[in-house]
Amino acid sequence: MKIATYNVNGVNGRLAVLLRWLEEERPDIVCLQELKAPDEKFPEAPIRDLGYDALWLGQKSWNGVAILSRVGAIHETRRGLPGEPEDVQSRYLEAAINGVLVACLYLPNGNPRPGPKFDYKMRWFDRLIDHAATLHATGAPVVIAGDFNVMPTERDVYKPERWTEDALFAPEVRAAYARLLAQGWTDSIRTLHPDETIYTFWDYFRNAYARDAGLRLDHLLLSPALAPRLRTAEVDRHVRGWDKTSDHAPTWIELADEAPKRGKKS
Numbered sequence: 001m002k003i004a005t006y007n008v009n010g011v012n013g014r015l016a017v018l019l020r021w022l023e024e025e026r027p028d029i030v031c032l033q034e035l036k037a038p039d040e041k042f043p044e045a046p047i048r049d050l051g052y053d054a055l056w057l058g059q060k061s062w063n064g065v066a067i068l069s070r071v072g073a074i075h076e077t078r079r080g081l082p083g084e085p086e087d088v089q090s091r092y093l094e095a096a097i098n099g100v101l102v103a104c105l106y107l108p109n110g111n112p113r114p115g116p117k118f119d120y121k122m123r124w125f126d127r128l129i130d131h132a133a134t135l136h137a138t139g140a141p142v143v144i145a146g147d148f149n150v151m152p153t154e155r156d157v158y159k160p161e162r163w164t165e166d167a168l169f170a171p172e173v174r175a176a177y178a179r180l181l182a183q184g185w186t187d188s189i190r191t192l193h194p195d196e197t198i199y200t201f202w203d204y205f206r207n208a209y210a211r212d213a214g215l216r217l218d219h220l221l222l223s224p225a226l227a228p229r230l231r232t233a234e235v236d237r238h239v240r241g242w243d244k245t246s247d248h249a250p251t252w253i254e255l256a257d258e259a260p261k262r263g264k265k266s
Contacts, residue, residue: 001029001254004030005104005252006018007034008034009247009248010035011034012037013244016244017239019046019047025250027252031066031104033064033147034246035059035063036059036061038060039056047068052070053069054069055093063090063106064106065090067095067097069098074096079093081131084123101142103143103144104146105146107147107150109149109167110122113165122172125173129183139225142226143223144220146219151174152174155197168217180221184223185221185222186224187221192233193233198235200215200235201217202247202249204247220253232254233251235249235250
């Protein structure tokens with residue numbers, strides 16, 4: 001099973017890019033972020049024409065998340081994170097698909113720091129950590145995928161010394177990500193590529209993509225029930241080079257149908 005996450009940076013404005021990637025790569029399950037479209041403007045028809053069912057949580061001009069599947073029905077389990085009922089930003093969607101619980105998220109950017117946006121980011125992160133603990137405790141196979149808006153380590157950012165005051169690389173944010181992982185989640189990319197420089201985002205400015213001045217912002221985290229099935233974790237970085245593309249590249253994993261069986265002791 002191939003599961004991908006992709007911040008499309010406007011699902012309608014970059015629909016041709018999304019459809020081209022879906023047709024070429026054929027991921028089984030896809031988490032999308034930054035739809036920047038209200039519910040009624042989500043392009044369901046062309047996505048279904050490629051064989052995908054879709055579930056989405058839109059928002060006019062901002063945010064928005066969606067889950068696509070071509071390997072079974074999408075059974076919605078949650079819209080929005082618990083813990084702050086007045087939060088109306090569309091950033092979290094969760095569903096059961098083909099035996100896996102899929103959590104799609106778009107964590108707040110948080111800039112400028114300090115300020116209200118950074119405070120909101122940290123509250124949202126705390127709510128995510130609390131809910132993730134609940135998911136982890138079920139023992140179910142879970143993947144938490146999306147744009148986390150955090151570079152976990154210096155290896156995940158081009159010239160880290162330039163980012164020390166930014167909300168994407170702030171010590172508090174990196175510590176929150178570490179607390180999340182400490183529950184027992186597996187960072188797929190870093191697990192299979194422990195020493196490599198891998199980015200998932202390149203800014204539109206200063207020729208960042210050509211210079212490979214990137215950031216690793218998009219992550220797929222696996223619960224202990226799912227981690228043994230991890231086989232591949234990669235970034236389709238070539239998509240970032242397409243015309244009128246997002247500033248993010250699709251990031252994906254492949255899972256074995258079953259975890260490897262342990263040999264019997266003689």
